[in-house]
Amino acid sequence: MSATDDAESTYLIDVEEGAETSRLLEQNMLYNRAQGGLFPTELDLTPIQSVLDIGCGPGGWALEVAYTYKHLGVVGIDINSAMIRYAFAQARTRKLQNVSFEVMDASQPLDFPDASFDLINTRFVASFLTRATWPDLLKECMRLLKPGGILQLTEVELGITNSAALERLSGYIYQSLYEQKRNFSVNGRSIGIVHMLGQLLKQAGYTNICRKSFFMDSSFGAELHYSTIKDIELLYPLIKPYLVKSNVVDEAVFDEDYKTMGTDVMRHDFVALSFGLIAWGHKPLS
Template sequence: MAEPENTYPIDPENAGELARLMQQDRLLTEGMGGLLPEPGITLPERGRVLDLACGPGGWALELAFQYPKAEVIGIDISRQVIEYARAQAWSRGLENAHFEVMNVMEPLAFEDGSFDLINARLMCAFMLPGAWPKLLAECYRLLKPGGIVRLTETEGPWCSSLATEQYWGLIYEAFKRAGQSFSPNGRRMGISPVLPRLVRQAGFEEVRVRSSIIEWSMGTEAHYAVFKDYLLGFELIQPFLVKMGMATKEELQRLYQQAVAEMQQDDFCALWPLITVWGHKPPAADEDEPETREEEAQPRAEVEG
């Protein structure tokens, strides 16, 4: 069987990337205020949850632990991370957590109306702009009436380090060149401002937006965790940046070393902004065709602080 096409900019089978994603899972959950901190998001006691692009499965495993009667299924394109997640579920005795190899940019092998909640975090790292409407249509199909889709994305950090900002600038431009960005100019990822509209266009109602900001300035609790995330990520993404013609390996290494030094200075200041967008599939009695729903209602996304 042919391996599914992978648009992830870092080799997903790299052991260093697995370690980075394991730590990032915990960092995101804690920094966002918990597993499901958004108002109005509830999970039935015996609900079914799908975690898209689950990586090593940290969020899914914690949810399965907190909701022992629920069924939590994580899917990811990488066999290595799925095998790791399965091993973690087995070692922790979480019989309600299951993990499968699937590509979220292709039709998913589940029946209509299978889930109460579909979750995903930071898919902008690999999603093609044209794949988002198709994936959200799949989410609409897979959710039960009244079910919730919950998506968390980022535009990258804000910080006082010039070299770190320059490195991120190369990453944003590389994504633009690769056709994996919504940004009109390649200066950011561009997913955050368009995501609420994409969710509405897919037919979801009561679409809301909640912001989370992780401060990782020097001396803060989150500094080392985020610094380590970037320390590994900046190094592992270098082959992608070279491939996209952003700089030579030697130029990237010099900029990398300067960024690492600046992120450890006593006066370093930084924030990591994230947004979570969620919406409900209409109740069965109110369902209309998804493509006409936005034209009829034109609801506004409500922003939570």
């Protein structure tokens, strides 16, 4: 689906577009802030030494973890070699010696021995997983975690807004995810993953499952208005080829909605609220 020079990717966006790399870096900063940090404050980091970030993109989260927690050894993996080159170059230039990056396909068994990590992080992997492949990844993470290790999953729902055009654009994403069985929605009216994170962890055998929600106010005048609107304005042209190819909208209709959305989000009465969930569970000790 996506034009990568690597293994066949199910990611919704063509990451060979440089714009996607920069969008992900800015999105990383936005979400680190909205989430209140790199890890939920409730999480006890004392026993953590080794961290794996799956689908790390250009490395924003992994680089910040390595920078902030110098005693941790951090590894980021991504299917796309351009992302990994970018992340690696950042680490080298900033002389961060406790982080490394590798090209790996998370839909396949990962090239690490059993019990390699104390904590595994995934964020926005719903962008390439399907209803069928979520359990496989959680099982593989169980293999890679040390006993007592933590799997931390973060996913979001798109904003609820008072822009009919933006709601239609979101709707095209919901519909394509639903029709392609990429999510757990029963009606194609949501991204359809946050409500399932706890249950997926439980079904995969994780224990002490915890959840923490966060929300983002992107309304006109709100602190996050500019950065979220910038993310939206970049996201939709990048995801348009996937949506048009999925036959959920034709190009002319999409372009009209995108144009109207651009005007709506700059109206002084524009409101938008989105939310996300961080869910984490532990690998049983025995």
